[in-house]
Amino acid sequence: MTHPMIKAVTARIEARSAELRRAWEGQMSRQAAEGKGRSTLSCGNLAHTVAASCTQEKNHILDLTRVNVAIISAYNDMLSAHQPYKDYPDQIKQVLAENGHTAQVAGCVPAMCDGVTQGQPGMDMSLFSRDLIAQSTAFSLSHNAFDATLLLGICDKIAPGQLMGALAFAHLPTAFVPAGPMSSGITNEEKVNVRQKYTAGEVGRDALLSMECSAYHSPGTCTFYGTANTNQLVFEAMGLMLPGSAFVHPHSALRQALTDETARRIAAMSAGSPAYRPLSKVLDAKSLVNGVVALLASGGSTNHSIHMVAIARAAGLILTWDDLSDLSAVVPLLVRMYPNGPDDINAFQQAGGVPGLMTRLAESGLLNMDATPVFGDLSDYFKEPSLQDGTLCWEAYRQTRNPAVLADSNCVFQTSGGMKVLNGNLGRSVIKVSAVAEEHRVIEAPARVFSCQHAVEAAYQRGDLNQDAIVIVRYNGPAANGMPELHKLMPILGNIQKAGYKVALVTDGRLSGASGKIPAAIHVTPEAKHGGLIGLVQDGDMIRLDATTGQLECLAELTGREFVDFDSESLQQGWGRDFFKVMRNSVSSAECGATILN
Numbered sequence: 001m002t003h004p005m006i007k008a009v010t011a012r013i014e015a016r017s018a019e020l021r022r023a024w025e026g027q028m029s030r031q032a033a034e035g036k037g038r039s040t041l042s043c044g045n046l047a048h049t050v051a052a053s054c055t056q057e058k059n060h061i062l063d064l065t066r067v068n069v070a071i072i073s074a075y076n077d078m079l080s081a082h083q084p085y086k087d088y089p090d091q092i093k094q095v096l097a098e099n100g101h102t103a104q105v106a107g108c109v110p111a112m113c114d115g116v117t118q119g120q121p122g123m124d125m126s127l128f129s130r131d132l133i134a135q136s137t138a139f140s141l142s143h144n145a146f147d148a149t150l151l152l153g154i155c156d157k158i159a160p161g162q163l164m165g166a167l168a169f170a171h172l173p174t175a176f177v178p179a180g181p182m183s184s185g186i187t188n189e190e191k192v193n194v195r196q197k198y199t200a201g202e203v204g205r206d207a208l209l210s211m212e213c214s215a216y217h218s219p220g221t222c223t224f225y226g227t228a229n230t231n232q233l234v235f236e237a238m239g240l241m242l243p244g245s246a247f248v249h250p251h252s253a254l255r256q257a258l259t260d261e262t263a264r265r266i267a268a269m270s271a272g273s274p275a276y277r278p279l280s281k282v283l284d285a286k287s288l289v290n291g292v293v294a295l296l297a298s299g300g301s302t303n304h305s306i307h308m309v310a311i312a313r314a315a316g317l318i319l320t321w322d323d324l325s326d327l328s329a330v331v332p333l334l335v336r337m338y339p340n341g342p343d344d345i346n347a348f349q350q351a352g353g354v355p356g357l358m359t360r361l362a363e364s365g366l367l368n369m370d371a372t373p374v375f376g377d378l379s380d381y382f383k384e385p386s387l388q389d390g391t392l393c394w395e396a397y398r399q400t401r402n403p404a405v406l407a408d409s410n411c412v413f414q415t416s417g418g419m420k421v422l423n424g425n426l427g428r429s430v431i432k433v434s435a436v437a438e439e440h441r442v443i444e445a446p447a448r449v450f451s452c453q454h455a456v457e458a459a460y461q462r463g464d465l466n467q468d469a470i471v472i473v474r475y476n477g478p479a480a481n482g483m484p485e486l487h488k489l490m491p492i493l494g495n496i497q498k499a500g501y502k503v504a505l506v507t508d509g510r511l512s513g514a515s516g517k518i519p520a521a522i523h524v525t526p527e528a529k530h531g532g533l534i535g536l537v538q539d540g541d542m543i544r545l546d547a548t549t550g551q552l553e554c555l556a557e558l559t560g561r562e563f564v565d566f567d568s569e570s571l572q573q574g575w576g577r578d579f580f581k582v583m584r585n586s587v588s589s590a591e592c593g594a595t596i597l598n
Helices: 004-016 018-033 043-050 055-062 083-097 121-141 158-169 188-199 205-215 227-237 253-267 285-298 304-314 321-330 345-351 353-363 378-382 453-461 489-498 575-583
Strands: 068-073 102-108 148-152 174-176 383-388 391-396 420-424 427-431 442-450 469-473 503-507 520-525 542-546 551-554
Touching: 004 018, 004 285, 004 321, 043 055, 055 083, 055 102, 068 083, 068 121, 068 158, 068 253, 083 102, 083 148, 083 253, 102 121, 121 158, 121 304, 148 158, 148 253, 158 174, 158 227, 158 304, 174 253, 188 205, 188 489, 227 285, 227 304, 227 353, 253 383, 253 391, 285 304, 285 321, 285 353, 304 321, 321 420, 321 427, 345 353, 353 378, 353 383, 378 383, 442 453, 442 503, 453 469, 453 489, 469 489, 469 542, 489 503, 503 542
Parallel strands: 068 102, 068 148, 148 174, 420 551, 442 469, 469 503, 503 520
Antiparallel strands: 383 391, 420 427, 427 520, 442 542, 542 551
C-alpha cells in the first residue's frame, strides 16, 4: 500500500504542473505524430546524414524499416568516470549491426571534472555547464535522424544536463548507459585525515599527493557517494537504465553484457513497434517522486535539490523544496555510504545495490509502483543482474549482504531522509543532515563573514578561526559567481571542529556531494546578490542553525542595515571574470534549479 505522503506529493506535483505538463506533452505528441524523423528529411539531408558511413550502414540508415540510434557521449580520457566510454560507440554499433540496425554518435557534450576544478577558476563555470550540456544534447538530437537515444554520461552536471536535453526530444525511447565505479582505494577516513593534516601543516604536499593518487587511481567513477554516484542511483530508481546496472565495474563481462542488452532493447522500442515507450511516458510525476525518495533514502548529494528541480521543469513538471521537505519527513535513511558512513559505493553494490534499496522502499510503501520505467515494469528494478553460463539474467534481491551499509528489513539508520530544508529570516537552504553527527546538528555561535572560500582559508592560516563560529560565505550564489562548490572549506572546518569548537557553514554557494560532517546550510536563497538577507549579516551576529527543527536564524536585528557594495567580479580571475559579465544576470535561484533563463 502506497504511503499517503507519496500519494499526496505526487498528486500536488501533477496538479500544480497541469498546464505546463499539458503543453510539454502536446509538443512531444506533435513530434511523435510526424513519424520517423528520417522520413521528413530531404535527399540532400539524408546524403549528409550517411556521408561518412560505410556502404552497409548507409543502406541500413536509408532503410526506414530499420532503427538508427543516437549516441550522446560525454567521453573524454581525463575524467576517470567517462574514460571507459571510449569504446562504447563501437560496441553499441556492433551489437545493433547484428540485428540490422545502426547507431551514430549524434554529438559529444562537455564533461568537466569537479575534482579537477575544486578551488580553481573553472569551478565557477561548473554549474552553468549543466545547461550547456542540455543545449548540446538537444542540438545533437535536432538532426532528426534518429529513432532512439542512448546517453553516455555519469558525473555531476553531465548526466542531469543530458537528461534535460533529451527531454526536448522525449518522443524518442531514451536510456542511460552507465560505466560503473573504479575499485576501492584507501579508506575515506584515511583520505579525510591526510587532508586535514595537510591543512594544519602537519604533512607536506608529497604525502597529500600520494594519498590523493591512491584514492583516485583508475578508470571509473570515484567511489564516495557524491553527486556522480547519486546521479546513477537516482536515475536507476527512476527507471532510466537497465535494472541493477548503475554500479557494475567497468570492463567486467557483466558490464559489457549490460551495455549490449541496453542497445538491443532500445532498438526494439522504436515508434511503430509494440514495445514503443518514449521518454515522455517514463519521466512523469510518479517516476520523479520515486527518484526523490531514492535520493533521500540513500543520503544522496545536496546538488540534487537543484538538479531534480531543473530536470522536472524540462519535463513540464514543477518540483519544489517543500516537496523534498515533506518527503524527507517520512522517508527513512536506509543506506550508509561515505560521507554518511565509512563505506563506499562498491560496498553498497556488494550489499545489494539499487535493487536492494528499491525492494526496501517498496516494502514500506514508499514508491509509486505504477511508475513506468524504460524497460519492463517497476518490479523488475528489484532484481539483480548476473551472468550465468554467459547468459545475462536477473534474480530477485532477497536480503542485504551487509546490514551496516544497506539496512535490513524493519531496520533504518534514521527515521527521516538524508536531506532537510531549513527556513528562517536568512531565507531557505538545504542541509545534508545524514552525514552530521547528532551532537553537531544544533549550533548557535557568532558569525564570521566572508565573501569567498579563499578568504576563509587565509583567516584559518592566520589563526583567526580558533573559536566557536558559524562561517558565512556569501556572494557565491548562481548570479554572483556561478555557485561554486566550496569543498576547499571542509578540511579547514573539520580541523576547527576537531579542536573542540562549535562550527558550521552558511552559504548561498554549494558543496561537493561528498561533503557532510560539518553542519552546512547551503544554497541559501534568496542569494546575497539578489538581496538575500545573508548579505546583511555582520561579524559577531549570533546565528542559530538547528537541523532538528529546520531553523536557520540570525538572532541579531537586521532591520535598517544596508548591503555592502560588493562586486562579485572581484572573485573571478582572467577568463572567469569575462564569462560572468555575460552569464550572471540570467540565472534563476537555487530553489528554482539554478537554470539559465535566457
